[in-house]
Amino acid sequence: MYVADKLTIVARTVAEIPEKVLPSIRPEFAARLGSSMSEIFPDFASNFPATAKNMEKHWAKPAVAFTDIGRNWLAQMFLEQPLLNLFIKQASPPAYVEGPIFEEARQILPEQWLALYRFMESFTITSESFYSPLGWQNTPLPRGLSADEFSTETHTKKSKLKAFEKQLDVNKPQHLRCWMLSDAHDSLWINEQHCDKKVYHVHADAFADAYVLPNPGETLDRYLAHVVAGGLPKDFDFRSAD
Structure with missing residues (x-):
């Protein structure tokens, strides 16, 4: 529950959105607030249908928390349960969500994954009423971690590593990146140097078995x-077809 x-x-x-906070939220989100996850994020729901379905089945409809941080407002979209919050990191205005700049920035991702980074920058689940990039686990990261990170x-x-x-065959620093890390010690990696859209699953430190x-x-x-x-x-099981 969000407090x-x-x-x-x-x-x-x-x-319920005050006019003074409107610049902090994308207009397409504001206009659809009160609707289901699939209606607010149709591209995400189309590419991640099972996830969107379970969000709607197990969580309340998306809401937005606007926090006064001085000169601006910070908008955080969330879904809630009695003991948990699911925060959706929105692509804040005026971030590009389509066109050549967006495509170039995300060209290393598999096609279906783009929907997770178009109007949002992934999501995270926590028992707190806030989220931090530190300790983000079990869902794809807003950005990939380098091998050193x-x-x-x-x-x-x-x-x-x-x-x-x-x-x-990666010989450029920072070009092999981890895009998800779970508390079960599973990680998902992308070779950004080759830009071949392959995703490698690694369990623990068994990199030879990627x-x-x-x-x-x-x-x-x-x-x-x-x-x-x-x-x-x-x-x-990431290696099972079921």
């Missing part, structure tokens, strides 16, 4: 649907 502090205004319908975050030996880079997901869009949809329905990451 607002004295600096925060919560709106659950378009009629992954090493620091997980205490993985850099020598193992260097061997992984060599295994995938597995190319045959259908990364469908697999991520099944995984996220499992997580938003309350499933534990450890109970999901």
Whole structure:
């Protein structure tokens, strides 16, 4: 459940949005507030149908918390349950959500994954009434972690990551990135140097056993649907077709 502090205004319908906070939220979100997840994010629902369905089944409709941060307002879209909040990191105005600039910035992602980064920058689940990029786990990250960042975050030996880079023929720093890390020690990697849209699953530090997901869009949809329905990451098999 979301608990607002004295600096925060919560709106659950378009009629509840004060005019003074409108510049902090994309107009298409504001106009649809009070609708279902699929109606607010139709592109996401089309590409991640199982996830969107479970969001609507297990969570309340999207709402927005507007927090006064001084000269501006911070808009955070969220879905709630009695004990949890699901925060959707919106692509804040005036971020590009289509066209050549957007396509160039996201060209390394599998086609279906683009819907997770078009009008949003992924989502995270927490028991708190706020979220932090630090400790973001179990859902795709807003941006990929470099091998060095992954090493620091997980205490993985850099020598193992260097061997992984060599295994995938990566010779440019920062171009092998982890886009998801779970508390079950599963990680998803993309080789941004080759830009081949392949996604590699690695469990723990078994980088030599990296597995190319045959259908990364469908697999991520099944995984996220499992997580938003309350499933534990450890109970999901990234290498199973079911």
